[in-house]
Amino acid sequence: MNSKFLTDKVALVTGASRGLGKAIAIALAAEGASIAAVARSEEALKETLEAIRSAGGRAEPFPVDVADGAAVETVVEKIASLFGHVDVLVNNAGVTRDGLLMRMTSEAWDTVLNTNLKGAFNFTKPVGRLMVRQRAGRIINISSVIGLIGNAGQANYAASKAGLIGFTKSVAREFASRNITCNVLCPGFIETDMTRDLSDDLRKKLLERVPLQRLGQPDDVAAVVAFLCSPASGYMTGQVLTVDGGMVM
Numbered sequence: 001m002n003s004k005f006l007t008d009k010v011a012l013v014t015g016a017s018r019g020l021g022k023a024i025a026i027a028l029a030a031e032g033a034s035i036a037a038v039a040r041s042e043e044a045l046k047e048t049l050e051a052i053r054s055a056g057g058r059a060e061p062f063p064v065d066v067a068d069g070a071a072v073e074t075v076v077e078k079i080a081s082l083f084g085h086v087d088v089l090v091n092n093a094g095v096t097r098d099g100l101l102m103r104m105t106s107e108a109w110d111t112v113l114n115t116n117l118k119g120a121f122n123f124t125k126p127v128g129r130l131m132v133r134q135r136a137g138r139i140i141n142i143s144s145v146i147g148l149i150g151n152a153g154q155a156n157y158a159a160s161k162a163g164l165i166g167f168t169k170s171v172a173r174e175f176a177s178r179n180i181t182c183n184v185l186c187p188g189f190i191e192t193d194m195t196r197d198l199s200d201d202l203r204k205k206l207l208e209r210v211p212l213q214r215l216g217q218p219d220d221v222a223a224v225v226a227f228l229c230s231p232a233s234g235y236m237t238g239q240v241l242t243v244d245g246g247m248v249m
């Protein structure tokens with residue numbers, strides 16, 4: 001018997017070209033899932049695809065800007081016709097455009113909200129339609145501890161991530177009767193490209209707030225996403241899980 005719990009399942013992961021999304025795609029593929037990998041360019045997805053394929057898994061690239069609703073609809077149609085079904089959706093793609101509110105441009109606000117929050121709406125609607133027909137599915141949204149506690153200089157990012165939490169709970173309620181769960185993760189400070197440019201001073205200050213006394217790694221988050229796709233979490237929906245070394249408790 002094959003003990004991998006995602007054997008014959010299909011997982012769609014946005015922002016799969018690097019960082020958390022890459023680790024999540026690889027972790028779900030290791031559990032047997034075929035991966036529909038989304039990022040803005042096919043080129044950027046190469047490393048993720050190679051890592052999955054060289055381990056014997058299946059992964060296909062689907063380049064699209066998650067903020068472009070019409071393009072996302074077309075991509076989801078392509079994914080559905082290639083794989084036949086989508087069992088897991090991980091809305092992970094995200095960006096930052098930091099700045100104090102008084103200096104924040106509308107463009108910086110719109111880019112972050114349209115990518116981080118509307119991007120999740122753009123994918124959840126057409127994928128949700130498939131899952132409702134299947135009467136099964138797992139949706140995992142990647143928010144942030146910043147969506148829980150706010151951060152000076154990140155009003156746009158915090159709003160998008162707090163929005164994802166309300167979005168998750170509403171989707172969880174709407175889809176529960178169709179055996180579809182929807183949960184949201186709030187990672188803390190995880191070492192990826194997004195956090196690479198922080199100054200040593202800020203890094204030190206952030207670490208002082210982490211009881212487990214280390215920065216998170218993408219695999220720390222990927223393992224919890226895998227758990228939320230597993231039979232072990234079948235009775236959990238609408239939940240907010242922090243993966244932050246104890247930063248917010």
Ligand code: NAP
Pocket residue numbers: 014015016017018019020021038039040041044064065066067092093094095115116142143144145186187188189190191192193194195
């Ligand atoms: P990252 O290394 O910057 O990766 C971001 C990913 O999102 C890339 O794959 C990028 O792909 C994709 N992406 C960005 N905009 C996109 C768009 N418009 N359309 C399609 N794909 C897009 O970031 P990360 O640190 O892994 O973060 C992943 C998620 O976790 C984000 O939602 C972030 O807010 C959240 N998070 C991260 C941390 C942390 O400490 N790192 C903490 C809390 C939450 P391309 O650029 O190749 O298109």
